[in-house]
Amino acid sequence: MELKACIENRFSLREYQPKAVEKETIIQLIEAARMAPSACNLQPWCFVVLTDPQQIAALGACYKREWIQSAPAVIVACGDHSVSWKRRADSKDHCDIDLAIAIEHICLTATGLGLGTCWVCNFDVAKCKAFLHLPDSVEPIALIPVGYPTTTEVAVKNRKPLEEIIRWNSF
Numbered sequence: 001m002e003l004k005a006c007i008e009n010r011f012s013l014r015e016y017q018p019k020a021v022e023k024e025t026i027i028q029l030i031e032a033a034r035m036a037p038s039a040c041n042l043q044p045w046c047f048v049v050l051t052d053p054q055q056i057a058a059l060g061a062c063y064k065r066e067w068i069q070s071a072p073a074v075i076v077a078c079g080d081h082s083v084s085w086k087r088r089a090d091s092k093d094h095c096d097i098d099l100a101i102a103i104e105h106i107c108l109t110a111t112g113l114g115l116g117t118c119w120v121c122n123f124d125v126a127k128c129k130a131f132l133h134l135p136d137s138v139e140p141i142a143l144i145p146v147g148y149p150t151t152t153e154v155a156v157k158n159r160k161p162l163e164e165i166i167r168w169n170s171f
């Protein structure tokens, strides 16, 4: 699928077929994340892949919505704040930005492969950190459930109109 189609067809999928996602496919997704740009090319990320239903059930303690349990795989995208670039002028940590790009590479690649995903950030970070035994500097940034959609319908995009978000030569 070309990039434009991936962008248009990606949507937050919250119901998955019970069909497993092949290991090679998951590797393709992480490879797409690996290719993402990052500030100073510091690549402050790692990706914990959960495919064991018991592990995904246990992750439910961090995100209590039932729907995530239908996902055959969940990628926990983690950012290492001890690695990420801090801008000298104001110490801004670019970890979240780097992870966001890598995560969206995963989501768009998944769409191109006929898979669905959903960004999930509204989870209990402390519980997730403990569950995965992550070191202090490593933060789970997003849970990304991955799986085959139960529908071929693409959800309607509810977006601000273009003219509302573009500023041509003025502020």
Ligand SMILES: Cc1cc2nc3c(=O)[nH]c(=O)nc-3n(C[C@H](O)[C@H](O)[C@H](O)COP(=O)(O)O)c2cc1C
Pocket: 010, 011, 012, 013, 118, 119, 120, 121, 122, 123, 155, 157
């Ligand atoms: C940073 C971020 C965090 C999000 N967190 C959640 C979440 O915790 N739970 C959820 O169901 N959806 C979450 N979403 C999905 C958004 O609700 C969704 O992207 C938005 O409504 C637009 O819909 P679409 O993805 O179908 O185009 C998140 C999306 C982003 C980008």
